[in-house]
Amino acid sequence: MHKNQDAKPPPGDILIVDDETANLKMLKELLNLEGYQVRPADHPQLAIDSALAQPAALILLDVRMPDMDGFEVCRRIRAEADTPILLLTVRGEEDDIVAGLELGADDYIIKPFSPRQLVARARAILRRAGGRPTPVELEVGDLRLVSSKREVYCGPQDEPVALTHLENRLLECLMINAGRVLTFDSIIDHVWGPAAADRDMLRQLVHRLRSKIEPDASRPAYIQTVPGLGYGLNK
8 A cells, every 4th residue: 555645644643443453554554555643552541541641533442352342442542632533443343333433433433444445434533634624503493403512403402412423414515505415425525524434324324313303203394305316304
């Protein structure tokens, strides 16, 4: 793999958390070739201490580790810091993926993955983390989104509903374009970045968001599906 001379890595380094030495070495070499500084951690507690003592630009976090799994590591880091977290998961464990995203992880990638896929996913997260500022608040009908806090108020509810990073970006995208139908690919580009996700991932994300904001997720009142085209938010 050749380093992309046009891509400028952001300030900070990437913290890789994996208890397997071979995986740490492989990921470190891969990201070094792309111009990123890497900080490896082969134990969960070491990763937590490192992440809180010296904030990273991104954390690559393996879910399956002894002593303490990646979900607990994610929970403890999220309690203190908002560093972007990319989960490294295994195929066929959708419940685990949802659990990780609910705990505050920004995205996930399924093993085995190609080097190009990992780099693309990491770049997309880093680009979002350092990208344009989002509106402080958005209101459409009886939905009010406070993007900076990742909270949405639905209808007459006084208590906010907490959103994950991806859910927040999806709802922001739909609310900014309320009354319009957005194509699947345009939404993917906004939420994950170009070529960093697929329609199945988008479908799962929409399902999770609907379960949080819709009075009846089986008969959505806010987020409408336009078969073969995309999604739109009712005004």
